[in-house]
Amino acid sequence: MSDSILRRNNVKVFGQGEQPLIFAHGFGCDQNMWRFVTPAFENNFKIILFDYVGAGKSDRSAYNKERYASLNGYAQDVLEICAALNIRNSIFVGHSVSSMIGLLAALEQPNHFEKLIMVGPSPCYINDDGYFGGFDRKDIEGLLETMDKNYIGWSNFLAPNIMGNKDRPELGAELTESFCSTDPVIARQFAEATFFSDNRQDLMKLRTPSLILQCSDDIIAPLEVGDYLAKNLDNSTLRVMKATGHCPHMSAPAETIDLIEEYLLNGS
Amino acid sequence: MQLLSFENAPCFYFSADDAGLLIAVNNTTCEELGYKNDELKDKPLSTILSLPSKIFFQTHLLPILKLHNFAGEIFITLQRKDHQAVPVLINAQREIRNDGSITMYAGIAVHNRKKFEDELVNARKQAEEMLRENTALAQTTNALQANLEELDLTLSIAKKQNDELKQFSHVVTHELQEPLRKLSLYTSMLESEGKQSRKFDLESVIKKLTRVSQKFKSIVHGLQQYTWLSESSLKIKKLDLHKILSVVEAQLREQFPNVSFSIEAENLPEIEADQHQMIILLQQLLSNAIHFRKENEPAIITITCAIIQQNKFRHIADKYKYEDFVRVEIVDKGQGFEPEYGEHVFELFKKLHVQSGEGIGLSLCKKIVENHHGQIFAESKPMLGTTFVLFLPLKRHPLATVST
Numbered sequence: 001m002s003d004s005i006l007r008r009n010n011v012k013v014f015g016q017g018e019q020p021l022i023f024a025h026g027f028g029c030d031q032n033m034w035r036f037v038t039p040a041f042e043n044n045f046k047i048i049l050f051d052y053v054g055a056g057k058s059d060r061s062a063y064n065k066e067r068y069a070s071l072n073g074y075a076q077d078v079l080e081i082c083a084a085l086n087i088r089n090s091i092f093v094g095h096s097v098s099s100m101i102g103l104l105a106a107l108e109q110p111n112h113f114e115k116l117i118m119v120g121p122s123p124c125y126i127n128d129d130g131y132f133g134g135f136d137r138k139d140i141e142g143l144l145e146t147m148d149k150n151y152i153g154w155s156n157f158l159a160p161n162i163m164g165n166k167d168r169p170e171l172g173a174e175l176t177e178s179f180c181s182t183d184p185v186i187a188r189q190f191a192e193a194t195f196f197s198d199n200r201q202d203l204m205k206l207r208t209p210s211l212i213l214q215c216s217d218d219i220i221a222p223l224e225v226g227d228y229l230a231k232n233l234d235n236s237t238l239r240v241m242k243a244t245g246h247c248p249h250m251s252a253p254a255e256t257i258d259l260i261e262e263y264l265l266n267g268s
Numbered sequence: 269m270q271l272l273s274f275e276n277a278p279c280f281y282f283s284a285d286d287a288g289l290l291i292a293v294n295n296t297t298c299e300e301l302g303y304k305n306d307e308l309k310d311k312p313l314s315t316i317l318s319l320p321s322k323i324f325f326q327t328h329l330l331p332i333l334k335l336h337n338f339a340g341e342i343f344i345t346l347q348r349k350d351h352q353a354v355p356v357l358i359n360a361q362r363e364i365r366n367d368g369s370i371t372m373y374a375g376i377a378v379h380n381r382k383k384f385e386d387e388l389v390n391a392r393k394q395a396e397e398m399l400r401e402n403t404a405l406a407q408t409t410n411a412l413q414a415n416l417e418e419l420d421l422t423l424s425i426a427k428k429q430n431d432e433l434k435q436f437s438h439v440v441t442h443e444l445q446e447p448l449r450k451l452s453l454y455t456s457m458l459e460s461e462g463k464q465s466r467k468f469d470l471e472s473v474i475k476k477l478t479r480v481s482q483k484f485k486s487i488v489h490g491l492q493q494y495t496w497l498s499e500s501s502l503k504i505k506k507l508d509l510h511k512i513l514s515v516v517e518a519q520l521r522e523q524f525p526n527v528s529f530s531i532e533a534e535n536l537p538e539i540e541a542d543q544h545q546m547i548i549l550l551q552q553l554l555s556n557a558i559h560f561r562k563e564n565e566p567a568i569i570t571i572t573c574a575i576i577q578q579n580k581f582r583h584i585a586d587k588y589k590y591e592d593f594v595r596v597e598i599v600d601k602g603q604g605f606e607p608e609y610g611e612h613v614f615e616l617f618k619k620l621h622v623q624s625g626e627g628i629g630l631s632l633c634k635k636i637v638e639n640h641h642g643q644i645f646a647e648s649k650p651m652l653g654t655t656f657v658l659f660l661p662l663k664r665h666p667l668a669t670v671s672t
Contacts, residue, residue: 029327029331033335035335064588066589067588070577072590107576108576108578139320139323141320142318142319142321149343149382150343218326219319244287245330246327250330250331251330
């Protein structure tokens with residue numbers, strides 16, 4: 001059971017430390033995006049990298065449309081990996097949507113997690129009465145269209161897809177590389193699960209301490225969203241980064257590493 | 269040979285630094301997007317992207333460029349100064365230089381191609397829609413889903429009954445054998461020795477006999493309780509767990525009149541369950557915590573709850589339906605037990621502490637939780653205390669309201 005989970009999610013474990021440090025990638029990429037950050041922690045932590053089912057080099061035949069229709073299925077990936085590796089008191093670093101996936105996992109099995117580090121998190125992307133998420137529904141529909149267009153060259157993209165198609169032929173290596181190996185149908189469903197998610201009600205349930213790394217100019221998670229999170233998450237620390245954009249772990253790895261180290265050393 | 273100028277080339281051509289600021293923009297781009305020459309210099313690249321393309325840029329394009337330094341045939345939508353959209357196909361190349369990296373973008377507008385692709389995407393969506401709307405298919409899918417849910421439930425019940433049967437036969441073959449063996453031993457002692465010796469201590473044998481038969485009785489009583497819980501039909505209604513807890517707390521004050529204990533509970537929700545069984549459940553778990561408090565210390569119990577979502581399918585592989593469950597955590601700082609007993613504490617007549625009762629309480633709890641299609645786990649460390657974690661569905665499945 002545990003071996004099959006580790007294969008399914010392409011789990012990589014390395015580093016000389018004891019305490020587990022889990023890095024979870026966000027929407028649009030895979031575990032590769034952590035490569036500028038992980039070396040700084042190798043000496044003191046046991047580093048765990050993985051790809052969600054459907055992303056990177058995960059086992060795509062394990063993809064299940066019902067399971068991954070909401071972030072719950074992705075949280076189950078995290079919990080199953082934690083169980084397979086017998087993890088307790090880990091530090092979970094989640095980029096973007098993985099912050100909320102980590103939160104859902106920590107609500108269900110708090111013992112696996114000692115601290116959550118959220119990089120560019122948002123509990124809800126769509127504006128709502130009195131809440132500013134940054135987007136309207138039509139913006140997200142526009143994104144889905146952009147994604148559709150970018151996958152139009154893919155074999156099988158134009159075939160109607162209603163049930164999980166396990167016989168989908170392997171996709172061209174070049175395109176696979178260029179989109180961090182995400183299958184179009186899966187990527188679209190992940191986009192929907194991500195951008196239509198609303199976890200605002202879950203925030204106040206979290207008891208695990210958390211660090212919110214908020215970029216200074218991030219259209220996907222604007223400053224207002226970071227403030228909202230800090231206000232609604234007990235035991236949270238908000239740090240606004242100099243880094244701009246949505247991927248500080250790629251664009252400003254040094255600042256990202258410093259802030260994580262500082263938090264782990266001093267707590268909040 | 270004359271050098272080519274890209275300023276008026278029939279394509280979009282611009283560059284940006286790693287901070288996302290435009291360094292150079294050719295005339296064609298400025299004109300097509302409705303800007304004056306040089307107006308875009310040092311502006312953020314996002315100025316000329318539509319909002320959806322900004323998201324795509326951040327989540328897809330930048331990570332690719334950072335990892336591979338090249339991205340080709342990417343569809344994005346540029347935004348004119350007057351907010352009109354211009355669909356564009358671009359290539360991007362990132363170059364690492366001494367004074368920082370720059371990324372060059374070259375693209376062509378694809379108005380016509382976009383129309384054609386829109387048609388393709390629409391055709392695909394229609395095909396999908398037709399498949400989805402096919403009523404016969406939909407009905408079959410619904411029926412199948414209902415059947416699967418029922419099957420999963422039946423599997424739960426079958427598994428539960430099988431587990432119970434195993435535990436029963438264990439009780440009958442082991443737990444009841446022991447007092448029986450003693451009973452027959454003592455009666456044969458009465459028979460043989462009582463005749464021979466006058467010094468024979470009749471009183472002590474009678475005492476032993478009484479003790480053994482009481483033990484026998486308590487086991488049978490426990491079994492009765494256990495079977496009664498399985499056979500009695502559940503009366504499901506909406507319950508306020510706070511009210512249930514105050515009923516239980518009053519019972520506990522009577523049961524432990526001279527013990528100092530406190531129960532703190534937060535966020536107890538309303539759930540659809542059988543009132544009587546919920547009372548037994550909390551009663552057993554809490555009296556356990558009070559019973560096994562640390563010597564000379566008050567029992568301090570905290571109950572916390574959170575609503576989470578769990579897959580309701582427990583047995584059928586590859587079926588998922590996430591529904592609301594309440595996660596209840598009951599923590600005591602009592603004597604605790606060795607962690608390896610974790611799963612066994614719920615077995616019928618499993619006793620970990622010598623001074624405990626018949627060893628039926630926690631198996632009743634497991635049974636009640638399973639009657640409600642939930643799960644229960646125990647975690648403990650000696651002298652640190654015990655934590656029970658329960659997952660109970662908030663809403664009762666209509667199929668499950670029949671007797672289980």
